[in-house]
Amino acid sequence: MNARRRLLVAPAVLALALTAACSNSSGGSGGGSGSAAALTGDCAKFQPYAGHSGTKVTMFASILSPESDNLEKSWADFSKCTGIKISYEGSNDFESQLPVRVTGGNAPDFAIIPQPGLLAQMVKTGKVVKPPAGTVANEDKWSPVWKTYGSVNGTFYAAPMSANMKSLVWYSPKILKDAGIEVPKTWADLMAASDKLAKAGGAKPWCGGIGSGTATGWPATDWLEEIVLGSYGGEVYDQWVDHKVKFSDEKITTAMQTLAGWMQNPAWVNGGIGDVKSIATTTFQDAGAPILAGKCAMLQQASFYEAQWPKGTKVAADGDVFAFHLPAVNPAVPNPVEGGGEFLAAFSDRPEVQAVQDYLSSSDWASSRVKTASGWVSANQGVDKSLYTDPIDQLSASKLTDPTATFRFDASDLMPAAVGSGQEWKSLTAWFAEGQSIQRVTADIDAAWPQ
Structure with missing residues (x-):
């Protein structure tokens, strides 16, 4: 699954007061049209969005604290200077609650949607509003493929916000060093390192968890996607996303067997926690x-997992924890990189909503978000790469923009919501929790595919 960064604290609401240093008057419309009092000082850069002081917009997403705290910091100056209050709510049940709210007439002004499949589902309701001209123009700062992920049937609806690197392995430098293991460069090396650690009888090679509220199961979809992409390359991966290659196809069942030998190996998991289940x-x-x-020595998780390490954790090659690129299962697949992202969809075209939409699609906002904290990357080409000071962010940004990479977006996020954020989550969870057979799991997922 994409950026399902469900962190542990309850939803927060941002309420920022307008200060005298950033004067503004009500009236006007989004994207800088209409009249508005001049903003001065540090607020002058927000002039294109002025004219809506005293208004409020609502935003709903799956991002919880502490990451949502950084998200709110990223637009704090914008909100202070323009007087537009952004009321943010995060939920572990976002994927199930958003359709209920939208169809029930209680849609938020914005939703940050991490799955293009869910975006397509929302567009079918007729409630998603096409973005204003300013947002459309800002898409020139993204490579064309990102715009397609925010589009449905060729129509652009949702600007990308973040990009994340899925193909990472977090690890303990100390455990690997003490075991005489160098950072694995190939899949064979990774499996050999796992076997060596297991036989040593100390820390287990791997730990993992797929619990995530109503989105439980999504990390398991990432593991499977990494293996499919790293085994067969982009063409088979794309056919799988389109269901031209079914889950019951031999290629996918073989990938599941590879996954079972890795993350369902009782000698290798679940270090410090329990058994496979x-x-x-x-x-x-x-x-x-x-x-x-x-x-535990290693954990396969995305770049955004950096926000989970406790304050004071040293993230470095000689630190408490670091990360390396997950190698391809098949060495013939060049540099496989799986990524995810989030897209901002609007359910209202009020002027203040359009002003916020324009800002959050801009390079200025992306740069502000990069500055708030590490663990967040943008594929917006207007962001100065020197802003990335964190080594994981630097690694992620380089891999996500590498022209030689076999890059693909998270498959379950691209699949229809009934499958990618529905039956696949459910079935892969049952596979781990109940030991359901691969044949049963794949058949159930295939049967859920919309006709």
Whole structure:
């Protein structure tokens, strides 16, 4: 799944007061049209969005604290200077609650949607509003493929906000060093390292968790996607997304067998937590904790997982934890990189909503978000790469923009919502929790595919 960054604190609401240093008057419309009092000082850069002081917009997403705290910081100056209050709500049940709210006439002004499949579902309701001209113009700062992910049937609806690198392995430098293991460069090296650690009898090679509220199961879809992409390359991956290659196809069942030999190997998992079944009941947020406790060596998770490490954790090659690029299962697949992202969809075209939409699609906002904290990357080409000071962000940005990479977006996010954020989550969870057969799992997922 994409950026399903469900963190552990309850939803927060941002209420920022207009200050005297950033004067503004009500009236006008989004994108800088209409009249508005001049903004001065540090607020002058927000002049194109002025004219809506005293208004409020609502935003709903799956991002919880502490990451949502950084999200809110990223637009704090905008809100202070323009007087537009952004009321943010995050939920672990976002994917199930958004359709209920939209069809029930209680849609938020904005939703940050991490799955293009869910975006398509929302567009079918007729409630998603096409973006204003300013947002459309800002898309020139993104490579064309990102615009297609925010489009449905060729019509652009939702501007991308973030990009994240899925193909990472977080690890303990100390555990690997003490075991005489160098950072694996190939899949064979990774499996050999896992076997060596398991036989040593200390920390188990792997830890993992796929719990995530109503989105439980999404980390398991990432593991499968990494193996499919790294085994067969982009063409088969694309056919799988389109269901031209079914889950019951030999290629996919073979990929599941590879995954079972990795993350369902009782000798290799679930370090510091429990047995294989415990992966299904462990939240993804808690899954990496045993690394810091010296009970687990590695965790496969995306770049955004950096926000989960406790304050004071040293993220470096000689630190408490670091990360490396997950190698291809098949060495013939060049540099496989799976990524995800989030897209801002609007359910209202009020002027203040359009002003916020324009700002959040801009390079200025993306740069502001990069500055708030590490662990967040944008594929917006207007962002100065020097702003990335964190080594994981630097690694992610380089891989996501590498022209030689076999890059693909998260498959389950691209699949129809009934499958990618529905039956696949459910079935892969049952696979880990109940030991359901691969044949049963794949048949159930195929049967859920919309006709």
